[in-house]
Amino acid sequence: MTKTVSTTPYGDQKPGTSGLRKKVPVFQQKNYAENFIQSIFDSLEGFAGKTLVIGGDGRFYNRDVIQIAIKMAAANGFGQVLVGRGGILSTPAASNIIRKYKAFGGIILSASHNPGGPTEDFGIKYNTGNGGPAPEKITDAIFARTKTIDAYKIVEADDINLDMEGESEIGGMTVTVIDPVADYAELMEKLFDFPAIRALISNGFGVVFDAMSAVTGPYAKEIIENRLGAPKGSVLNFMPLPDFGGHHPDPNLVHARALYEEMMSENAPDFGAASDGDGDRNLIIGKGMFVTPSDSLAMLAANAHLAPGYARGLAGIARSMPTSGAADRVAEKLGIGMYETPTGWKFFGNLLDEGMATICGEESAGTGSNHVREKDGLWAVLLWLNILAVRGESVAEISRQHWASYGRNYYSRHDYEEVDADAANALVAALREKLPSLPGTSFGALKVEAADDFAYHDPVDHSVSDHQGIRILFEGGSRIVYRLSGTGTSGATLRVYIERYEPDASRHDIETQEALADLITLADEIADIRTRTGRDAPSVIT
Numbered sequence: 001m002t003k004t005v006s007t008t009p010y011g012d013q014k015p016g017t018s019g020l021r022k023k024v025p026v027f028q029q030k031n032y033a034e035n036f037i038q039s040i041f042d043s044l045e046g047f048a049g050k051t052l053v054i055g056g057d058g059r060f061y062n063r064d065v066i067q068i069a070i071k072m073a074a075a076n077g078f079g080q081v082l083v084g085r086g087g088i089l090s091t092p093a094a095s096n097i098i099r100k101y102k103a104f105g106g107i108i109l110s111a112s113h114n115p116g117g118p119t120e121d122f123g124i125k126y127n128t129g130n131g132g133p134a135p136e137k138i139t140d141a142i143f144a145r146t147k148t149i150d151a152y153k154i155v156e157a158d159d160i161n162l163d164m165e166g167e168s169e170i171g172g173m174t175v176t177v178i179d180p181v182a183d184y185a186e187l188m189e190k191l192f193d194f195p196a197i198r199a200l201i202s203n204g205f206g207v208v209f210d211a212m213s214a215v216t217g218p219y220a221k222e223i224i225e226n227r228l229g230a231p232k233g234s235v236l237n238f239m240p241l242p243d244f245g246g247h248h249p250d251p252n253l254v255h256a257r258a259l260y261e262e263m264m265s266e267n268a269p270d271f272g273a274a275s276d277g278d279g280d281r282n283l284i285i286g287k288g289m290f291v292t293p294s295d296s297l298a299m300l301a302a303n304a305h306l307a308p309g310y311a312r313g314l315a316g317i318a319r320s321m322p323t324s325g326a327a328d329r330v331a332e333k334l335g336i337g338m339y340e341t342p343t344g345w346k347f348f349g350n351l352l353d354e355g356m357a358t359i360c361g362e363e364s365a366g367t368g369s370n371h372v373r374e375k376d377g378l379w380a381v382l383l384w385l386n387i388l389a390v391r392g393e394s395v396a397e398i399s400r401q402h403w404a405s406y407g408r409n410y411y412s413r414h415d416y417e418e419v420d421a422d423a424a425n426a427l428v429a430a431l432r433e434k435l436p437s438l439p440g441t442s443f444g445a446l447k448v449e450a451a452d453d454f455a456y457h458d459p460v461d462h463s464v465s466d467h468q469g470i471r472i473l474f475e476g477g478s479r480i481v482y483r484l485s486g487t488g489t490s491g492a493t494l495r496v497y498i499e500r501y502e503p504d505a506s507r508h509d510i511e512t513q514e515a516l517a518d519l520i521t522l523a524d525e526i527a528d529i530r531t532r533t534g535r536d537a538p539s540v541i542t
């Protein structure tokens with residue numbers, strides 16, 4: 001039976017860079033999740049009788065909100081829900097399911113790389129029929145609706161058994177519990193040369209993949225161990241846990257430190273990788289060689305034609321603005337389009353749908369292609385393995401050769417997490433005011449060529465997104481970029497992105513922080529970071 005429940009609005013349901021992310025106790029407030037889900041449905045049109053995909057990264061509160069979302073979908077008139085067994089669907093797998101089964105859209109429950117548990121983070125995001133995150137036009141409409149909502153619809157029914165595959169019916173709607181891995185594994189097998197990767201591994205090439213007790217465990221077990229023949233135990237932390245074992249499922253050099261140390265050790269395997277909470281980010285480390293996400297994008301783009309799915313070449317490459325310019329040099333050499341978008345995978349959607357870009361990437365450990373409309377951690381791992389199998393060289397050799405032919409973009413991101421939001425906003429406002437006075441100014445050997453607040457003009461739908469990050473561009477290709485994160489759940493996170501281009505191959509072996517030292521000092525000086533945030537050093541350096 002469908003009932004309409006009266007509710008009152010919450011004022012804080014503005015979706016950020018990737019959906020609504022809050023602490024679990026916030027989501028547990030009366031009608032909080034229901035209000036947001038109903039606001040999603042109220043912002044969409046024409047879904048009666050259509051299919052909705054629902055799944056999440058298995059974190060604490062996942063199962064509860066899945067049951068709510070199913071009952072609300074039924075009450076709102078969807079014809080079918082496809083839900084992953086156990087409530088599990090990685091973000092890229094959900095994107096694939098939406099596309100493959102021509103669903104109207106999908107609800108993905110995740111707070112990505114943020115920690116999980118009763119007092120940690122949770123999130124809800126809506127993806128459209130192309131499989132990608134809803135564009136700003138829709139997230140703005142959802143937010144507007146959350147501010148006026150006065151009722152939501154839900155059917156009164158027993159919970160669905162999420163642990164058994166098969167069909168059932170709820171309030172006149174069909175619910176199909178599906179295998180979360182099968183369709184995704186099949187897609188990967190189409191894109192990559194599995195026999196070549198299998199041969200590489202059977203010849204003793206060592207692979208280790210850390211699933212960080214998050215969603216990619218079942219996917220990596222099936223693909224890397226079962227289908228590609230890596231020895232049992234190659235996939236670490238493969239059981240998705242509601243609290244990720246108490247860790248941050250964030251595949252960076254801080255939270256995947258153990259993997260990094262293993263890869264830098266004398267007996268390291270040939271290839272180490274990790275993915276995040278919901279399976280869309282990746283970390284790539286060769287024996288003795290960490291590959292930055294920006295470099296990984298450039299190297300994957302330069303070598304993608306070696307994988308069957310990309311044998312015909314790329315139409316174009318897209319990267320978020322703060323991502324290093326390494327990929328731009330590859331696009332230039334290949335004579336293909338290069339697009340610079342704001343942070344947020346949603347901005348790649350139009351470029352992918354229009355066939356303008358084939359591969360996209362972000363400094364925040366996201367890489368992906370037109371095979372789905374989300375970034376895809378395991379996809380990046382498999383493309384690397386395919387390239388390694390064909391080239392027969394190590395990650396370190398491929399990286400060095402890449403720098404020798406294109407030059408090296410030294411790159412680092414410094415994060416100041418959970419700083420006072422007012423202080424962070426004041427810092428950005430002060431920088432904005434300074435912008436007109438900066439061009440032409442010299443700081444030691446560094447001369448400012450241009451300085452602006454990045455605005456994106458979407459070449460497809462002509463929408464404009466302003467205030468996407470402060471850029472200070474120096475002569476010679478160095479850059480400092482400042483922006484506030486849109487994914488945090490408490491206070492503000494200031495991100496400072498620092499980049500220097502080094503064409504000279506004899507200078508490609510400098511430690512990154514050392515290579516960037518003058519820019520790092522200057523970044524603090526120009527924005528007055530220490531004084532304004534009260535912090536002596538960044539909380540995370542990647």
Ligand code: G16
Binds near residue numbers: 280281346366484487
């Ligand atoms: C999300 C977005 C990415 C973005 C990242 C960091 O990733 O999908 O496009 O680069 O957040 O955003 P911010 O710098 O605003 O924190 P994920 O993996 O968290 O879904």
